[in-house]
Amino acid sequence: MIKINRVPPPPELTEEKKKELTQKFINEKERVWATPYIKNALFKMSKGKCSFCECKLGEEGKYMHVEHFHHKDSYPNEVVEWNNLLPTCVRCNTNKGIHDTVLEPIIDVTMCDPRDHLIIDNYRYKSKNNSQLGRQTIEVIYLNDSDQLVKPRFDIANKAKETLELILDKAREFKDGVSNSTRRKNIIVNGLKSLLREAHPSSQFSAIVATAIIHDVDYSELKGILISLNLWDEEMQRIESEVVNTSLYGQY
Ligand SMILES: [Zn+2]
Incomplete structure (x- = not known):
């Protein structure tokens, strides 16, 4: 789970339009939120990912749903309220179902940073410093669903760690002068950049992958080697700081 910046509402969703759609929902129970302009703007806002579990939407039958943070049955006036x-x-x-987030709040990723309330431990989310908001979010969204979330998170992060090991091996050889061709240097440098991009906020399960890579001892060694060889460049630094900001690591 990562912080999402709320973008402005689609231009079609004017105050007048909102009133019209809200009345339509209240009177006729029509699915007024399911319009392409609302769905497209939301999809773009989260970079095509689920706001809660960070799975990629539109893949393997993972259709995008428009979630009403304050449930539409309890708060019908917010049925097309953009911030909802x-x-x-x-x-x-x-x-999440009909859970009432006003009475029992959970994390709204557009309003607060999940890093203040959650940490990741062994591919599972835990509440940070016993945060009630964190705990309720984990329970209500069922964020540690073993089959549908923990296992896919492990598979993706494990693959990233395997790639990290391979790049580190090549970097050690390069440093020791065993193989220090330009071709080898490019494999190391570009390999690490593409690995870091897998943990970038726009990638699937980015919080998990970022945490798994950044806090891996292999990563520290690899970065150290690259710095000592003057191969750590500005682009790497930029991607790394975005990845660090995505990771969720800390004490309970
Ligand atoms: Zn999800």
């Missing part, structure tokens, strides 16, 4: 809408996957939307 989030793009989510079916799994998260179904788990």
Whole structure:
């Protein structure tokens, strides 16, 4: 789970339009939020990912649902209120169900940073410093769903760690002069950049992958080697700082 910056509402969603759609929902129970301009703007806002679990929407049957943070049945006046809408996957939307986030708040990723309330431990989310908001979010969204979330997170992060080991091996050889061709240097430098991009906020399960890579001892060694060889460049520094800001690591 990562912080998402709320973008401005789509231009079609004027105050007048909102009133019209809200009345339509209240009177006719029509799915007024399910319009392409709302869905497209939400999809773009979250970079095509579920706001809660960070799975990629639109892949393997993961259709995007428009989630009403304050549930539409309890708060019908917010049915097309832009700040109340989030793009989510079916799994998260179904788990949240009719949960009342006003009475029992959970993390709204457009309003607060999940890093203040959650940490990641062994591919599972835990509440940070016993944060009630963190705990309720984990329970309501069922963020540690073993089959649908923990296992895919492990698979992706493990693959990234395998790649990290391979790049580190090559970097050690390069440093020791075993193989220090330009070709080898490019494999190391570009390999690390593409690995860091897998942990970038626009990638699937970015919080998990970022945490797994950044806090791996292999990563520290690899970075040290690159710095000592003057191969650590500005682009790497820039991507790394975005990845560090995505990771969730800390004490309970
Ligand atoms: Zn989800």
